[in-house]
Amino acid sequence: MLHLFVTPDELQGDTLIITGEQFNHMKNVLRMKVGEEFSAMNGADEKEYRYGIETITDDAITARLRFVKEANNELPVKVTIYQGLPKADKMDLICQKCVELGACRIVPVAMARSVVKFDAQRGARKKDRWQKIAEAAAMQSRRGIVPEVSLPMTMEEAVADAKKTCTVGLLPYELQKDDGSTKGILESLTPGQSLAIFIGPEGGFEEKEVEMAKKAGIRPISLGKRILRTESAAMVVLSWLIYLFEVS
Numbered sequence: 472m473l474h475l476f477v478t479p480d481e482l483q484g485d486t487l488i489i490t491g492e493q494f495n496h497m498k499n500v501l502r503m504k505v506g507e508e509f510s511a512m513n514g515a516d517e518k519e520y521r522y523g524i525e526t527i528t529d530d531a532i533t534a535r536l537r538f539v540k541e542a543n544n545e546l547p548v549k550v551t552i553y554q555g556l557p558k559a560d561k562m563d564l565i566c567q568k569c570v571e572l573g574a575c576r577i578v579p580v581a582m583a584r585s586v587v588k589f590d591a592q593r594g595a596r597k598k599d600r601w602q603k604i605a606e607a608a609a610m611q612s613r614r615g616i617v618p619e620v621s622l623p624m625t626m627e628e629a630v631a632d633a634k635k636t637c638t639v640g641l642l643p644y645e646l647q648k649d650d651g652s653t654k655g656i657l658e659s660l661t662p663g664q665s666l667a668i669f670i671g672p673e674g675g676f677e678e679k680e681v682e683m684a685k686k687a688g689i690r691p692i693s694l695g696k697r698i699l700r701t702e703s704a705a706m707v708v709l710s711w712l713i714y715l716f717e718v719s
Contacts (some may be wrong), residue, residue, distance in 0.1 A: 473509040485536040517615035546573040546661035555672035557586040566601045570608035572709035579623040584674030593624045633667035640667040640689030649693040
């Protein structure tokens with residue numbers, strides 16, 4: 472079933488009028504018909520609004536509200552991924568999959584071993600691209616919110632941001648001894664907490680970056696015996712959280 476995000480103002484009353492890109496997608500790509508149903512969310516109250524299509528014209532679709540239900544599709548722990556900027560188009564994949572797996576915010580971070588370098592203008596363009604990927608992934612996975620993709624930060628800015636906005640900070644580090652503590656840390660998380668996860672770029676973290684994070688209360692952890700690619704690491708942590716909080 473199609474899942475849309477619209478503004479809270481658009482969801483007032485029983486009638487929803489769809490125009491623009493979403494209209495084109497529904498009419499010309501999905502070829503939806505009168506009577507078909509879709510869901511909509513406003514990104515604010517995490518409720519699912521279920522609509523049925525009543526009319527389709529040359530420039531708009533009119534739909535009527537059928538019922539509202541609590542969606543409850545979000546992880547109880549709010550996760551921010553601080554991702555070291557990777558090469559090529561890997562950030563596209565990271566944004567897409569981390570949103571599908573439940574991250575509520577993604578922060579690209581220019582780390583010491585990041586090969587990619589952005590100026591402010593290019594960083595803003597990339598941010599817009601990644602935000603669109605996040606929105607599409609949120610629609611596909613029926614998220615209750617559209618996660619935010621922030622403008623790129625330096626490592627210093629990212630550590631300060633995590634200290635200010637998150638209650639727990641973790642840094643998967645290939646040199647961290649696998650002593651079993653990762654499992655205990657993740658199992659100690661409780662609903663309502665906010666979790667920062669720092670992921671290094673292809674070359675990993677420099678030691679001074681790890682020390683900077685540790686001084687801010689961010690704990691290095693091990694993700695097991697194998698060395699993961701930068702585009703895999705955050706997905707592993709999010710998958711563990713899904714297992715801990717959503718699998719009965």
